[in-house]
Amino acid sequence: MVRVKLPSGEWIECSGAGRILDCLPKGVGLVAKVGGQLVDLTSPLPEEGEVEILDFDSKEGRQVYWHTTSHVMAQAVKELYPEAKLGVGPPIEEGFYYDFDVGDKAFTPEDLKKIEERMKDIIKRDLEIKRIVMSREEAIRFFRERNEPYKVELLEEMEEETVSIYQQGDFADLCRGPHLPSTGYVKHFKLLSTSSAYWRGVETNPVMQRIYGISFPQEELLKRHLEMLEEAKRRDHRVLGAKLDLYSIHEESGAGLVLWHPKGAILRKIIADFVIEEYMRRGYQLVSTPHIARGLLWEISGHMGYYKENMYVFEKDGETYVVKPMNCPFHILIYKTKTRSYRDLPIRYAELGTVYRYERSGTLHGLLRVRGFTQDDGHIFCTPEQLEDEILGVIDLTLYILRTMGFHEYKVVLSTRDPEHPEKYMGTDEEWRRAQEALAKALEKRGIPYEEAPGEAVFYGPKIDIKLVDAIGRTWQCTTIQIDFNLPRRFNVTYVGPDGKEHYVIMIHRALLGSLERFIGVLIEHYAGDFPLWLAPVQVRVMPISDKQLDYARKVYQELKDAGFRVELDDRSYTISYKVREAEEEKIPYMAIVGRREEETGTVSVRRRRVGDLSQMPLKDFIEKLKAEIASRK
RNA sequence: GCCUCGGUAGCCUAGCCGGGUUAGGGCGCCUCCUUGGUAAGGAGGAGGUCCCGGGUUCAAAUCCCGGCCGAGGCUCCA
Numbered sequence: 249m250v251r252v253k254l255p256s257g258e259w260i261e262c263s264g265a266g267r268i269l270d271c272l273p274k275g276v277g278l279v280a281k282v283g284g285q286l287v288d289l290t291s292p293l294p295e296e297g298e299v300e301i302l303d304f305d306s307k308e309g310r311q312v313y314w315h316t317t318s319h320v321m322a323q324a325v326k327e328l329y330p331e332a333k334l335g336v337g338p339p340i341e342e343g344f345y346y347d348f349d350v351g352d353k354a355f356t357p358e359d360l361k362k363i364e365e366r367m368k369d370i371i372k373r374d375l376e377i378k379r380i381v382m383s384r385e386e387a388i389r390f391f392r393e394r395n396e397p398y399k400v401e402l403l404e405e406m407e408e409e410t411v412s413i414y415q416q417g418d419f420a421d422l423c424r425g426p427h428l429p430s431t432g433y434v435k436h437f438k439l440l441s442t443s444s445a446y447w448r449g450v451e452t453n454p455v456m457q458r459i460y461g462i463s464f465p466q467e468e469l470l471k472r473h474l475e476m477l478e479e480a481k482r483r484d485h486r487v488l489g490a491k492l493d494l495y496s497i498h499e500e501s502g503a504g505l506v507l508w509h510p511k512g513a514i515l516r517k518i519i520a521d522f523v524i525e526e527y528m529r530r531g532y533q534l535v536s537t538p539h540i541a542r543g544l545l546w547e548i549s550g551h552m553g554y555y556k557e558n559m560y561v562f563e564k565d566g567e568t569y570v571v572k573p574m575n576c577p578f579h580i581l582i583y584k585t586k587t588r589s590y591r592d593l594p595i596r597y598a599e600l601g602t603v604y605r606y607e608r609s610g611t612l613h614g615l616l617r618v619r620g621f622t623q624d625d626g627h628i629f630c631t632p633e634q635l636e637d638e639i640l641g642v643i644d645l646t647l648y649i650l651r652t653m654g655f656h657e658y659k660v661v662l663s664t665r666d667p668e669h670p671e672k673y674m675g676t677d678e679e680w681r682r683a684q685e686a687l688a689k690a691l692e693k694r695g696i697p698y699e700e701a702p703g704e705a706v707f708y709g710p711k712i713d714i715k716l717v718d719a720i721g722r723t724w725q726c727t728t729i730q731i732d733f734n735l736p737r738r739f740n741v742t743y744v745g746p747d748g749k750e751h752y753v754i755m756i757h758r759a760l761l762g763s764l765e766r767f768i769g770v771l772i773e774h775y776a777g778d779f780p781l782w783l784a785p786v787q788v789r790v791m792p793i794s795d796k797q798l799d800y801a802r803k804v805y806q807e808l809k810d811a812g813f814r815v816e817l818d819d820r821s822y823t824i825s826y827k828v829r830e831a832e833e834e835k836i837p838y839m840a841i842v843g844r845r846e847e848e849t850g851t852v853s854v855r856r857r858r859v860g861d862l863s864q865m866p867l868k869d870f871i872e873k874l875k876a877e878i879a880s881r882k
Numbered sequence: 883g884c885c886u887c888g889g890u891a892g893c894c895u896a897g898c899c900g901g902g903u904u905a906g907g908g909c910g911c912c913u914c915c916u917u918g919g920u921a922a923g924g925a926g927g928a929g930g931u932c933c934c935g936g937g938u939u940c941a942a943a944u945c946c947c948g949g950c951c952g953a954g955g956c957u958c959c960a
Binding site (some may be wrong): 355441442443444445446449455456457458460486490491499503558603605607608609610611613616617618621623725726727728759761762763765766767791793794795796821822823824825826827828829830831832833839841843844845853855860861 | 883884885886887893916917918919920921922923951952953954955956957958959960
């Protein structure tokens with residue numbers, strides 16, 4: 249007797265020698281979980297114990313669904329282009345892809361249509377998907393016969409002695425599985441894009457053609473997903489950035505170098521002022537350091553060795569200089585101007601430091617990936633005992649800032665060292681143990697769920713990365729909190745302990761917004777350009793109904809300006825409808841409309857963007873209303 | 883850097899496949915009329931190296947080759 253938990257939460261009981269699938273109500277479930285292990289619904293029912301059935305509402309269910317769709321796509325491609333060689337085809341965060349070696353060919357949109365048609369046909373055939381277990385040797389022979397060299401290469405590098413192959417009709421793929429019971433399980437799908445990718449992501453390897461797609465069990469879900477992709481396009485910060493007149497990037501001045509226009513510059517200043525003020529409140533001291541430094545500094549820091557490719561280096565009078573790619577060495581030099589006692593620690597330096605890093609041209613992307621950017625950088629020098637409290641402080645500060653900026657959901661990753669290869673890392677075992685523990689404990693104390701990523705730490709220390717989730721569910725990496733065992737040694741950064749001896753400080757690098765450029769890019773997409781009042785580059789536009797009210801409009805404008813608001817006057821001789829339409833499109837939060845009636849009563853008619861007319865009110869009341877809304881930062 | 887796709891006025895875009903009058907439209911800009919009460923008032927006008935170079939042709943925005951630039955990916959990362 250086996251207890252089976254259905255996706256609905258309901259339990260049923262099964263027994264017998266059949267497949268798991270046979271005891272389920274028709275159409276229920278995509279994959280099963282037995283003893284923590286995902287298995288095919290077509291696998292035999294265990295004799296006893298519990299089986300959990302998963303459907304598309306679970307992450308695992310979706311992954312299996314997408315994985316099978318990728319096999320269906322691969323089968324369609326093989327049927328249409330028999331010469332295509334299979335690469336790999338996994339499910340991803342949102343959908344799936346499959347890589348093919350098709351020689352010089354590239355898939356066109358018309359090819360995708362053809363492939364989609366063939367996929368529909370394969371789904372209609374409702375081919376049974378069979379799991380076949382064989383020895384690795386057998387599998388190598390199998391794929392060699394089928395002329396699939398990439399599969400053979402994968403197999404030759406595997407350590408397992410037996411492997412599984414999934415077969416549907418004439419199509420077979422090396423695959424761990426599990427998969428859906430038959431191709432008919434795939435319902436609604438769409439091939440989204442093509443690109444090239446190197447075999448196994450290595451530049452010297454052959455180029456393969458990748459096709460991305462997505463699938464859903466209900467048409468409605470597919471429709472919604474495609475709408476979400478449209479929505480993401482609508483929010484593109486590069487389009488909005490131009491439309492809202494925030495910034496531009498020019499061929500003449502260089503790719504990846506941002507020119508902030510008045511409206512973008514003010515947005516940048518509002519954000520910068522906000523974070524600096526908050527830093528000062530929390531015990532940071534502001535420092536400021538130059539844009540260039542002698543090469544010597546970067547020799548000491550080690551960047552000349554392992555980071556040289558990314559640095560802008562130049563010569564003057566036979567001396568090498570470097571445009572700074574980081575701020576930390578400067579902050580260290582400031583720290584080192586005095587002998588520091590443990591009583592002086594922690595010392596927290598902050599700087600909005602503009603750094604320059606050479607990035608390959610293909611990687612540049614609007615504001616999200618640039619070559620010159622301003623980090624909201626900070627370095628904390630502390631003792632090992634202080635580490636946990638400092639991390640707590642940084643986490644609290646980060647969450648406060650991100651929440652204020654309108655982000656309420658996060659994904660947190662704790663990157664730790666690879667326990668198998670401690671020799672790849674700087675610092676002692678004790679330091680690593682202590683640091684990793686401090687990071688984990690701080691997260692736990694705040695009840696923040698996180699994912700641990702062993703082996704993902706950089707060589708100089710463990711780190712916490714915070715990815716924020718935006719209004720339409722996409723994640724963006726901004727915040728990083730890193731512990732550094734390397735630079736204190738290279739620069740001999742120490743403090744005198746209670747024992748009268750010198751000890752290396754613990755150094756924490758932290759950038760909370762990451763960079764102003766990237767953060768503003770994310771912010772534009774998050775709000776779709778429709779910023780809350782406290783961030784809006786223009787908060788109010790005063791609009792006279794006709795030229796007869798120009799004098800009164802100027803007076804209103806001046807009073808609002810004197811009250812400290814970011815205000816504009818639309819003194820053009822256009823109709824009010826036209827001015828309203830334009831202000832709405834420019835996403836200006838408030839319109840102060842003044843006509844004869846307002847002039848006579850000393851009032852303004854207030855219109856809130858996207859809401860409409862809020863009716864006439866005394867100018868004083870409007871000012872109070874604005875002040876309250878700005879103070880709420882909502 | 884590599885692969886794919888693209889490049890027509892400040893911006894968006896038709897024309898390109900099947901070469902053939904002065905390259906068409908919209909926004910914006912300028913001038914004039916209009917002074918209008920909450921998402922486009924009307925008329926007129928200016929504005930183009932059709933990315934650049936070469937080739938094919940009687941004829942090239944259109945076809946071919948090379949280059950430059952951009953976008954989407956790969957890779958990397960804040």
